[in-house]
Amino acid sequence: MQRLVVLGAGESGVGSAILGKKEGFEVFVSDFGKVKETYKEVLIHHEIEWEEENHSEEKILNANLVMKSPGIPDKAPIVTKLVKAGIKIVSEIExxxxxxxxxxxxxxxxxxxxxxxxxxxxxxxxxxxxxxxxxxxxxxxxxxxxxxxxxxxxxxxxxxxxxxxxxxxxxxxxxxxxxxxxxxxxxxxxxxxxxxxxxxxxxxxxxxxxxxxxxxxxxxxxxxxxxxxxxxxxxxxxxxxxxxxxxxxxxxxxxxxxxxxxxxxxxxxxxxxxxxxxxxxxxxxxxxxxxxxxxxxxxxxxFQGVEHRLERVLKINNVLYINDSKATNVNATFYALDSMETPTVWIVGGVDKGNDYAELLPLVNEKVKAIICLGIDNDKIIEQFGSCVDIVVETDSMKSAVQVAYRLSEKGDTVLLSPACASFDLFKNYEDRGRQFKEAVRNL
Incomplete structure (x- = not known):
């Protein structure tokens, strides 16, 4: 029997494990982080062996085939060892x-x-x-x-x-x-x-x-x-x-x-x-x-679009709140700012993936009246835009970011969450960030 090892117990990992078992592989799932409860239940239901917060080499390096989840970098130590051992690694899509x-x-x-x-x-x-x-x-x-x-x-x-x-x-x-x-x-x-x-x-x-x-x-x-x-x-x-x-x-x-x-x-x-x-x-x-x-x-x-992509949340005191949490890079935020038609309070920041904010300068100059930084490290944003926007505020939670935005906005303005960054410093993922934004807005 061929042994399939699945690295990562998220959506693609668990899907691959179920498919592997159905196709007659002996399956083992290993996740270096914690496995979500819902996925644990699915693995247990399908009687698939799994581990979390660990990669047991003796159970991984005897695989005939490894499915590596897309989020795991090629440089991860376990991946390097698999490559050295000559074990075939494929993606879930393949x-x-x-x-x-x-x-x-x-x-x-x-x-x-x-x-x-x-x-x-x-x-x-x-x-x-x-x-x-x-x-x-x-x-x-x-x-x-x-x-x-x-x-x-x-x-x-x-x-x-x-x-x-x-x-x-x-x-x-x-x-x-x-x-x-x-x-x-x-x-x-x-x-x-x-x-x-x-x-x-x-x-x-x-x-x-x-x-x-x-x-x-x-x-x-x-x-x-x-x-x-x-x-x-x-x-x-x-x-x-x-x-x-x-x-x-x-x-x-x-x-x-x-x-x-x-x-x-x-x-x-x-x-x-x-x-x-x-x-x-x-x-x-x-x-x-x-x-x-x-x-x-x-x-x-x-067609009305997808959640977290320029999603209109609510109008409060004639201020429109827009959730664009899915904008995890500068170019996506460029689209968002470009589509703003009223003075904008912009909530931005998170994990920077080597961003160059320079292309946003003309749009920020033209449309943004205040910037609210939402990240652990905001230096780059402040350095780039500090001179062209009068008000720049640093916050470290969605609740406080939305409350500050509420205070800074006036009738006819738009409050835009379009972070231009990944979300992993303060949130589980961009969906979690977007939902927290919507909840904070509804609680104003």
């Missing part, structure tokens, strides 16, 4: 793909992944396809494959997940954009991060499709320098294309073989340049999979 014949739609990009994946899933589901949504959001791919659930999967894929694939192949692959992020994980080498993103198309054939932003310089440069096998389906908000998606007379046009007009952009449920691009990517997928134009139009009109 492992799950071995056991399904389903059609795979993979979506990556520095920003907009969750919105686009969720929107794509809605379009396909409304169009009558048997489809699941997972990967970097919601359910693990492996867990869904273990349930034998779907004929099509829409998967949000992070660069960390793509780092660990070998044969995994998307029938339709999407890259939304590429800007510097997670550089701490790639030794501050942007080209390695770009290469990780482009792994999404590495196993595609001439029968497969690649959807990408033709306005993105990094993507265009890579495509100019590299041959690809799949059929290109670009989208653009600045130019008319021979095929793909573009804007003409304020309408969203998609052209595969002959021209199709989808809808006026003014009626999209989510507004803003980046959301128009997300809608273009999602509706190109839907068009390739033969979803009716009327269904696409209706779904795009009704």
């Amino acid at each position: 492992f799950a793909a071995w056991f399904t014949e389903a059609q795979l739609i993979g979506i990556t990009g520095t920003n907009g992944k969750t919105t686009t994946a969720t929107l794509t899933y809605e379009l396909l589901k409304q169009g009558g396809l048997n489809v699941g949504l997972g990967g970097n959001i919601g359910k693990s791919f492996a867990g869904m494959v273990a349930d034998n659930a779907f004929e099509n999967y829409v998967l949000e894929l992070s660069s960390f997940q793509l780092d660990g694939i070998e044969k995994y192949r998307n029938h339709i692959a999407v890259i939304l954009n590429i800007v510097p992020d997670h550089l701490d994980r790639y030794d501050n080498d942007f080209s390695r991060y770009v290469a990780a993103k482009f792994r999404i198309i590495m196993n595609q054939s001439e029968q497969d499709y690649f959807i990408y932003d033709a306005d993105d310089e990094v993507i265009s440069r890579w495509l100019a320098a590299n041959e690809i096998r799949s059929q290109k389906m670009p989208f653009s908000v600045t130019k008319k294309l021979e095929k793909g998606a573009w804007i003409e007379n304020e309408k969203l046009i998609i052209k595969l073989n002959n021209k199709e007009e989808i809808m006026p952009i003014a009626t999209l449920g989510l507004q803003g340049q980046h959301n128009i691009k997300n809608a273009m990517a999602a509706s190109t997928v839907a068009t390739l999979l033969k979803i009716r134009k009327a269904t696409i139009r209706e779904s795009l009109e009704n």
Whole structure:
């Protein structure tokens, strides 16, 4: 019997363990941290052996195969030992793909992944396809494959997940954009991060499709320098294309073989340049999979976005509170600030992933009246913006950040939580940070 060791007992780890057991592996799960109660119950229910707050080498180094959760860096001591021992390490995405014949739609990009994946899933589901949504959001791919659930999967894929694939192949692959992020994980080498993103198309054939932003310089440069096998389906908000998606007379046009007009952009449920691009990517997928134009139009009109991404929480004393906790990098916060139409009290900070805040300066100058720092180390933020904003306040809890924002804001202002940083210094994750923000606002 083949022995599968799963490193990390989060969503992808537990999903892989269940799938491994179903496929006849002897499974052992090891987590260096604490395992959440809900996951413990699942492992016990499936009679899978596990450990927490430890990696027992004698139980790990005798594996035939190791599934490493995407959050565990390649430099972790146990991973180094596995590599030295010549034991095969795969990602959950790769492992799950071995056991399904389903059609795979993979979506990556520095920003907009969750919105686009969720929107794509809605379009396909409304169009009558048997489809699941997972990967970097919601359910693990492996867990869904273990349930034998779907004929099509829409998967949000992070660069960390793509780092660990070998044969995994998307029938339709999407890259939304590429800007510097997670550089701490790639030794501050942007080209390695770009290469990780482009792994999404590495196993595609001439029968497969690649959807990408033709306005993105990094993507265009890579495509100019590299041959690809799949059929290109670009989208653009600045130019008319021979095929793909573009804007003409304020309408969203998609052209595969002959021209199709989808809808006026003014009626999209989510507004803003980046959301128009997300809608273009999602509706190109839907068009390739033969979803009716009327269904696409209706779904795009009704889509209200995802939690923690420019989510309107409440209006109090005519001040709007917006939760953009999912903005874990500078570029995502750039979108958020860019979409602000009123004087803004900006809550920012957390674990800095090698951020360069300089590109935000013009927007902060124009839109931000006060900055509230929410992190353990705020020096970089204060240094960057201290001279262009009159009020900068440091806080160390969400409750106090929201109370300060309440005091500093006036009628007609917006209070925006858009941290531009990871959340691990004060919160479990960006969801926890966003929920604490919403709770603090509701308790004002």
